[in-house]
Amino acid sequence: PKMKPKVIVYKKVDQEVLDFIQETCEVVSFEKLDSDTYPRFFQELKDAQGLLGSGLKINKELLDQAPQLKIVSNFSVGYDNLDIAELSARGIMATNTPDVLNDTVADTMFGLLLATARRMPEMDQLVKNGQWKTMIGEELYGVDVHHKVLGIIGMGGVGKAIAKRAHFGFDMPILYHNRSRNEEAEELFGATYCSLEDLLKQSDFVCLMTPLTPATENLMGKREFDLMKKTAIFINGSRGKTVDEEALVEALKTGEILAAGLDVFVQEPVQPDHPLLSLKNVVTLPHIGSAVYETRKKMAMLAAKNLVTGLQGETPPNLIK
Numbered sequence: 404p405k406m407k408p409k410v411i412v413y414k415k416v417d418q419e420v421l422d423f424i425q426e427t428c429e430v431v432s433f434e435k436l437d438s439d440t441y442p443r444f445f446q447e448l449k450d451a452q453g454l455l456g457s458g459l460k461i462n463k464e465l466l467d468q469a470p471q472l473k474i475v476s477n478f479s480v481g482y483d484n485l486d487i488a489e490l491s492a493r494g495i496m497a498t499n500t501p502d503v504l505n506d507t508v509a510d511t512m513f514g515l516l517l518a519t520a521r522r523m524p525e526m527d528q529l530v531k532n533g534q535w536k537t538m539i540g541e542e543l544y545g546v547d548v549h550h551k552v553l554g555i556i557g558m559g560g561v562g563k564a565i566a567k568r569a570h571f572g573f574d575m576p577i578l579y580h581n582r583s584r585n586e587e588a589e590e591l592f593g594a595t596y597c598s599l600e601d602l603l604k605q606s607d608f609v610c611l612m613t614p615l616t617p618a619t620e621n622l623m624g625k626r627e628f629d630l631m632k633k634t635a636i637f638i639n640g641s642r643g644k645t646v647d648e649e650a651l652v653e654a655l656k657t658g659e660i661l662a663a664g665l666d667v668f669v670q671e672p673v674q675p676d677h678p679l680l681s682l683k684n685v686v687t688l689p690h691i692g693s694a695v696y697e698t699r700k701k702m703a704m705l706a707a708k709n710l711v712t713g714l715q716g717e718t719p720p721n722l723i724k
């Protein structure tokens with residue numbers, strides 16, 4: 404009988420997902436990669452034909468240790484951890500898990516936007532710390548969201564789901580900046596395409612939802628934060644490296660912008676002594692955009708399907724070109 408291709412699953416997935424892969428592959432699984440598991444991971448990598456997981460930097464150095472690799476299946480929509488040019492040069496397929504997470508991530512981003520606008524974590528702590536002595540005065544007021552201008556940088560699947568929430572749920576006029584026009588967002592949600600500069604100048608909320616690419620690295624720096632309204636709020640649900648964090652800290656401290664809601668950071672987990680964490684006008688989340696059971700299960704199953712179909716010689720549903 405034909406030998407089953409060996410694959411490494413390097414992120415915790417449900418047994419049902421492993422069982423599905425095991426129907427056609429020999430599976431070596433790691434719940435996480437760290438100093439304890441890396442030695443065995445690189446040992447197994449020598450004759451592995453498939454990889455499934457998220458966040459592992461897959462570049463020339465790693466690929467030189469994986470001579471039989473045929474496909475890398477990312478358990479994420481973002482694939483900045485993959486050196487696509489190197490994978491392509493070696494004829495190795497790469498796939499990701501778009502679409503299934505759009506609504507979940509858009510919910511998270513809108514929750515983060517509302518929490519930041521109305522200072523909810525700060526108010527929650529005030530109650531829990533027994534500081535609620537009188538009815539809240541204007542020094543603790545937040546800002547309105549409904550009818551305010553939302554600027555979306557990156558009108559992809561998640562950006563569109565955010566626009567839907569803003570338009571139908573909060574009567575927000577929407578501006579967007581993107582590599583290309585998005586007629587659907589314009590027709591369905593009244594989104595208006597504009598330059599990054601105009602978006603930054605006119606938006607009350609700026610939501611950064613682009614992939615991390617050489618074009619978007621440090622997209623938001625001092626110049627960009629200075630262009631924003633002093634009453635504006637910045638939300639980042641993309642990747643940490645799309646933002647110059649020093650410039651963001653400066654903008655928040657000097658009042659160039661009002662506040663920020665962040666689900667992603669340059670270094671993750673973010674270190675406890677990071678300057679951002681000392682600011683009252685910053686709301687932070689530990690990269691939980693898609694972190695609900697049903698959605699992560701859909702992502703895992705999609706990553707598994709991409710892996711299995713690729714190894715069976717078919718074109719995977721989500722092949723990254």
Ligand code: 8YV
Pocket residue numbers: 457458478479480481482504690692693694
């Ligand atoms: C994942 C993400 O949580 O999909 C992405 O790009 O950032 C998140 O949905 C993360 O990559 C781990 O799977």
